[in-house]
Amino acid sequence: MKKITLFFVALLCTSLAGAKVILPQLFQSGMVIQRGKPVPVWGKADAGETVTIAFNKKEYTAIADAEGKWRIDLPKMKAGGPYTMTIGELTIDNILVGDVWLLSGQSNIDVHIERVYPQYTEEIDNDENTQIRLFRVQNDTDTHGVRDDIRPTSINWKTLNKKNAWPFSAVGYFLGKRMFEKNKVPQGIIVNSWGGTPIEAWISKDSLEKDYPMLVKRVQFFQSDDYVKEQMQANMQAERQWQKMLQDSDPGILYNWTATQYDDSSWQAINQNNWGWRGTGTIWLRQHVNIDKMHAGKPARLLLGTLFDRDVTYLNGQQIGQTGYQYPPRRYDIPEGLLREGDNVITIRFINKYGVVHFLPEKPYLIAFGDDRCSQNPMPKDVIPLSDMWKMQVGAEMPNCPSGDVSLQNIPTTLYNAVLYPLAPYALSGVVWYQGESNTGDPAPYADYLKKLMGSWRSCWQDQQMPFVIVQLANYDGRQQTAFPRPMIPQLMPVNSGWAQLREAQRLVARSDSRAELAVINDLGESVDIHPLRKKEVAERISLCFDRLLYNNKVKLAPEVIASEVNDGKIFLTLDQPIQSGRLYTFEVAGDDGKFMNADATAEGNRVIISSPLASHHSPRIIRYAWKDNPIAANVRSLKGLPMSSFEITINN
Structure with a gap:
């Protein structure tokens, strides 16, 4: 009993000691702090408490104000480390001094290394650099106002290697490598993005309320926590009921349409290149593939291009993969022993809640074998192409699933409040803004929005010289499915393109701001994929922009x-x-x-x-x-x- 009491007394003392100083989530062991600039360190403590920082053989003090807030600006430092910092009872070790970059926007900045891995297999497999650190801001929203801190995150100043980078931004990964190669100093990459979000969500209330009062009023509608909670619960209940009805009524589940021996001879034959199904519910497709003796039993990888929308995929009756939405490439590993000599059956169960079920052209559809089966640049040497022809049968037809939109990440100011404002004033070398796809439906105000975003962020950091690299939208049009051969290139008729209008807004804003540059990537996209995979090349274009902004203004960028x-x-x-x-x-x-x-x-x-x-x-x-x-x-x-x-x-x- 005495030992237990002593343990809890010690734990209480530790908690009390730790409670005296609270640091933001950015301040953790392994962090990178900015060279060549004053480095703000801030946090909370008891009101009136003296806070002491010991760093690099020097001490710095501050007194917490009436709200318990304190801040100490460390002097400019040269690149180096690792260092240890103590703040009261807290210790942060393995600190590097170098360059820190903030990358923000929507899903193209957040496309993970896992997604692009087949483009750069050898490089990613063999890469490790303890001088490059990765930090991923945890997604969050706030409709009420700005927050003091972000949520805890699982990627908190991790060193760059394949394991840590796998769920991390590919653009951030390659940018960190490129800037390290260029400057030979530690690199800190902070990624703060959310797929599908419009620019308005990333702008401060103060910047919007004068010129766009209706946007601010829209935020007020979602300030009722009871409404948001009840609507989200109703949506989840509707989703559970819809899925139960689907599962209970789907004949493909009831009669085991995934089985190899199932007779699909009466199913309709379709060609994936000119097929689509508009409906809500499930649609089933089957294809028979003949495997020779040499390939039978070997591990392989099934590439099913990209599908709309959700799929569950089976081989010879065994589920080998599933994807919950339209964008990720379907790359499903086939375990050793599953493929057999002779007839094999691939079955796809599409689950659709809106739009038209379809295959995306210009993507690989094949079974790959060998040690290089994960590579797509170049493609594997040993492959069995799939046929364009499938057998198709409608499964369960369903009514639309009722729901009320409470996607708070798409509401103006919510991301600025929850995940942008709390990062300031962490010292940065520059910002990458890679966003715009979600605003192409109404591109007219985008230039003004972008100016307001840059202005509000610079004000947040109290740094009007903060450099921005704006990544222009890549080429994309899911309707144009044929790449024309050169030099016989037809002159398509002029159109009033929303994507081009938004690119023009990005160009004009960059041109009008002496501390901004435009990374042009209209040759790195894919006509049928809104998430093009050549992210290393995107990072190289971004790095060239920073080269000109920060290090050498004679660097030539895109022609103007x-x-x-x-x-x-x-x-x-x-x-x-x-x-x-x-x-x-x-x-x-x-x-x-x-x-x-x-x-x-x-x-x-x-x-x-x-x-x-x-x-x-x-x-x-x-x-x-x-x-x-x-x-x-x-x-x-x-x-x-x-x-x-x-x-x-x-x-x-």
């Missing part, structure tokens, strides 16, 4: 138009650098009537020469380039291969 004139019926655009010569595509010209027409163009040195298609009685007034959701034909490139941004400019006559 610096002057325009009309002469002898031709339009001459002068660029800031030479470009690759030859015929150019996707230029359009409009006159006073605003109607755009395709125009022929060629490159010579640092000029683009455009033959105006307008009749002689019209003067060219506006010129556009790459003004499409998916400008796959756009080919203006710097001598180093960087693509030019899409644009719309008025011509100087």
